[in-house]
Amino acid sequence: MEKTELVFIPSPGLSHLISTVETAKLLLDRDNRHRLSITVLITKLPNDTTVASYIEKFSSAASSSSHLRFVNLPGDEEEAAKTGGTPSKTFTFDLIDRQSTNIREIVSDLVKQPRTSRMGALVLDMFCTKFVEIADEFGIPAYVFFTSGACSLGVLSHLVSLKLDRGEDLTRYKGSDTAMAVPSFSLPVPAKILPAVMVEGGPMADVFMNYFSRLKDMKGIMVNTFYELESYAVDSLRSGGKSQTPKIYPIGPILNSGGGGGDDDKRIKSEEIKKWLDEQPENSVVFLCFGTMGSFEESQVREIAAALEKSGKRFLWSLRKPGVKGSKIMFPTEYESFEEVLPEGFLERTEGIGRVTGWAPQVAVLSHPAVGGFVSHCGWNSTLESVWYGVPVATFPMYAEQQLNAFQLVKELGMAEEIRINYKIDFRGDSPPEIVGAADIEAAIRRLMAAEEEEGGGGVRRKVKEMQSKSRAALLEGGSSYEALSLFIEDIIKDAV
Structure with a gap:
């Protein structure tokens, strides 16, 4: 033929x-x-x-x-x-x-x-x-x-x-x-x-x-x-x-x-993350992940850490190290030790309820029943994945059209909680980054992980579940x-x- x-x-x-x-x-x-x-x-x-x-x-x-x-x-x-x-x-x-x-x-x-x-x-x-x-x-x-x-x-x-x-x-x-x-x-x-x-x-x-x-x-x-x-x-x-x-x-x-990467290190890390998630209650974990180019300077990392600790919510945080400034494509890298960027004692104080990792298998994580919320950069692939798996988002856009996606989710569709809508990262370092405070991040995480309106949420979970079916x-x-x-x-x- x-x-x-x-x-x-x-x-x-x-x-x-x-x-x-x-x-x-x-x-x-x-x-x-x-x-x-x-x-x-x-x-x-x-x-x-x-x-x-x-x-x-x-x-x-x-x-x-x-x-x-x-x-x-x-x-x-x-x-x-x-x-x-x-x-x-x-x-x-x-x-x-x-x-x-x-x-x-x-x-x-x-x-x-x-x-x-x-x-x-x-x-x-x-x-x-x-x-x-x-x-x-x-x-x-x-x-x-x-x-x-x-x-x-x-x-x-x-x-x-x-x-x-x-x-x-x-x-x-x-x-x-x-x-x-x-x-x-x-x-x-x-x-x-x-x-x-x-x-x-x-x-x-x-x-x-x-x-x-x-x-x-x-x-x-x-x-x-x-x-x-x-x-x-x-x-x-x-x-x-x-x-x-x-x-x-x-x-x-x-x-x-397919999950993207395929080397042995990622396979091992995926298995470790799955094992940890298997031990968590359903819809109890907030997942933080910021895409292929997603990374923050130390000052912002510390605000996110403080927000997670104060919220008391279970979390899985994909924390990547910023790439070398001035390189052609500034891909994030991995930290040798998370302690070099996190607040002193953070890992010890959150042991048992939180896990910090580098790269994470985003699709596998979002599809896991333990995950009940997603702090995301609002890249379009991530947005569609959150809808497909019925996981509501707290918006933390960074570049490209992500601010439009965040606006659409929060304002146009009422399907997400807002951390920020107009946050932007200047990858070339021409201007200092805005620092989003821990209080704003914590409040959004609490709203995100609330079951429904009567528990302080904005009803986004119900709307996301409806759109998941569609x-x-x-x-x-x-x-x-x-x-x-x-x-x-x-x-x-x-x-x-």
Whole structure:
């Protein structure tokens, strides 16, 4: 049978790759007539071993591997070395753009291969929209896989329209106390939670504006969300007409089913954490974890520690050491000893009710019945995982669109407790970080872990449990995401060249 080939191009880094691979798996599983094959092109970041580990683990376990292959794009060590120890602000995006020649050659080879297959589409990450030019060159449809939610997509599209269609200077919103009407939100959106990169001006703002301005040139956009979670935003995107927004396919929630890492140290740590959680009562543990880039300076760590101790709640805390400032990609590392950053005697005083760890298997932790709350940076993957497993969130956003996600959860949906909504970390150290006090963190944790309104909570647990059921129904036959994914597959087959 003639195959239809999809080529996925994710951004560098593990989180975007995981979402891409899980989407590819879902497509192959749904295609019960075995009409699809998928190639994933991978651009690696310097010194990032997590991607190779993930692919190795996935490839050894994948049942659909004959229809899903990975191609590592050539590295660019020579160009990367030119920056020496001083990273360019656009380093990652320059790395993506320099792959144009390699991607063009791969697509050309696929187009020329024997006619046992047809090119279905390029499926581009939201930071790889430049490659729509390659799709156009070969007459191939191009889609975007948007790894964040529909509300964020609406905000970014609105900011692009303000600048390019209305000529607005977006820097007017930097640090502003105003709120703006955005079609994808029912409530006015505070300017302070807009993605910093879009309103601060400079080369990074130009890069992002270039990427997101190309969204309108796509055949369609797959969004990692489900209609019931973001119905207002999805409806607003669809009502704009194709001249404003391409066809929208809300196909989520796309989750990481494999847990990410695969080395022996992580496996051992996962087993130790599971054993500890097995000993805790149901819904009694608050889990603190802040994503791939999540780490805090010592002063903030001490405030979090004080809040946990004063709350008296059981906790599991994934505590990572900030990466080396000035490195190209500032990945967190592990502490040799937590005592170098925690208040003196903290570990002894909380022994028995709390556990501090480095890396933690987030999916496995959230799925454990002992976990009843999640202090999170509100990355979109983490947000969807919290909904899927029915664990309410206390919001502690850090960067990117996480402030928008926090606002959506707390204000728009009433599904989370607020620690902060507009907290931001400056990874480059150009400005001192805000310190969130222990009292605010403690109060949010107490509200989060309360059973329901009568115990001091805000009713978020009930709302999250309701949305959990809807998230699972969306992926079942007849569900909203099931139907959206089926429509995407049929559109791809119909338009293949």
